[in-house]
Amino acid sequence: MPEPTTVDVETAPAPRRGGINTGPGKLLVTLYGIFTVGAASRSAVQLSTRFHEAPLAYILSAVAAVVYAFITLSLVRGGEGARKAALTCCALELAGVLAVGTWTLVEPSAFPDATVWSDYGMGYLFIPVFLPLTGLWWLRRGHREPRP
Amino acid sequence: MLTPLTVTLAVAALLLAAWCGWAAYRDQPTKDWHFIGMAVVTLLALVQLVVGIVQLAQGRDPADGAVIFISYLIGVVACVPVVGLVSLTERTKWGSLTVVAGAVVLAVLQVRLYDIWGGGTGA
Numbered sequence A: 001m002p003e004p005t006t007v008d009v010e011t012a013p014a015p016r017r018g019g020i021n022t023g024p025g026k027l028l029v030t031l032y033g034i035f036t037v038g039a040a041s042r043s044a045v046q047l048s049t050r051f052h053e054a055p056l057a058y059i060l061s062a063v064a065a066v067v068y069a070f071i072t073l074s075l076v077r078g079g080e081g082a083r084k085a086a087l088t089c090c091a092l093e094l095a096g097v098l099a100v101g102t103w104t105l106v107e108p109s110a111f112p113d114a115t116v117w118s119d120y121g122m123g124y125l126f127i128p129v130f131l132p133l134t135g136l137w138w139l140r141r142g143h144r145e146p147r148p
Numbered sequence B: 001m002l003t004p005l006t007v008t009l010a011v012a013a014l015l016l017a018a019w020c021g022w023a024a025y026r027d028q029p030t031k032d033w034h035f036i037g038m039a040v041v042t043l044l045a046l047v048q049l050v051v052g053i054v055q056l057a058q059g060r061d062p063a064d065g066a067v068i069f070i071s072y073l074i075g076v077v078a079c080v081p082v083v084g085l086v087s088l089t090e091r092t093k094w095g096s097l098t099v100v101a102g103a104v105v106l107a108v109l110q111v112r113l114y115d116i117w118g119g120g121t122g123a
Helices: A024-053 A053-079 A078-104 A118-123 A127-144 B003-025 B030-056 B064-090 B093-117
Strands: none
Touching: A024 A127, A024 B064, A024 B093, A053 A078, A053 A127, A078 A118, A078 A127, A118 A127, B003 B030, B003 B064, B003 B093, B030 B064, B030 B093, B064 B093
C-alpha cells in the first residue's frame, strides 16, 4: 500500500508516559552511570592500594560513588518513589560537591590527594557540579508535567 | 604505549561525537551509519587493548601500574558499545546525545591513558 507520509518513524513524539528515564532522562542516567563506574573504580583502587596516604579524600570519593550509584539505580527504576529518592540524593550530591569543593580550597592540607569532588569537580570538567543541577531540574520538571 | 594509536582513537572518538552531535542537532536518532562509525571506534579500542596487553607482556611497565592501565583499556573498549545500546533503546535525539557523551568520555580516557603510561616514553 502507498505510504505517502515522509515524517514519523523516528520523529514521532517519543515519551508517551514521560517517565524520568526517557528522553533527556536517558542521557542523565548514562552520565550518572559513567560517574558511578568512574568514582567507584577510582576509590576502590585508591582505598585498596594506598588508603593511608589520603584516607579522607579516598573515603569521600567512595561516598560520592555510593551517591552516584543510588541515583543511577533510582533513575533506571523510574516511578514516583524513585523520583523522590533521586531528587533527595541529587540535592545531597549538590551539597556534597559544594561542601567538599569549598573544603578542599579552604584546607588543602587535609587532602594530600584529590577526591572526585575536589575543587568543585574541576578534574572532571566541573561535571560533578552540573550533573546534580541538571538532575534536580529534570526530576522536578518530571513531577510538574508528564511530558517534556 | 603506541602514541599514534592513542591519538587516532581520540580523534576518531571526537569525530563520532561531532557526527552524532549533528544528528542530535537535527533532531534525529542514531542510524545504521552511526552504528558503523561506533563499530570502527570500538574496533580501534580493541586493537588498543591488544597492543596494551602485548606491551605489558613484553615487560614494559606503565607509570601508574598495570592494574589501572588495563582497567582504563577495558573502560575504553566498553564506552561506545554501552552508549550505542542506550541509543538503541532511546530512538530520539537524546539517544544521539548519549553517544556524544560516551565518545567524549572515550577521548578523555585517551588523555588519561597517555598519562598512565607515562607520556610518550616507553615506546
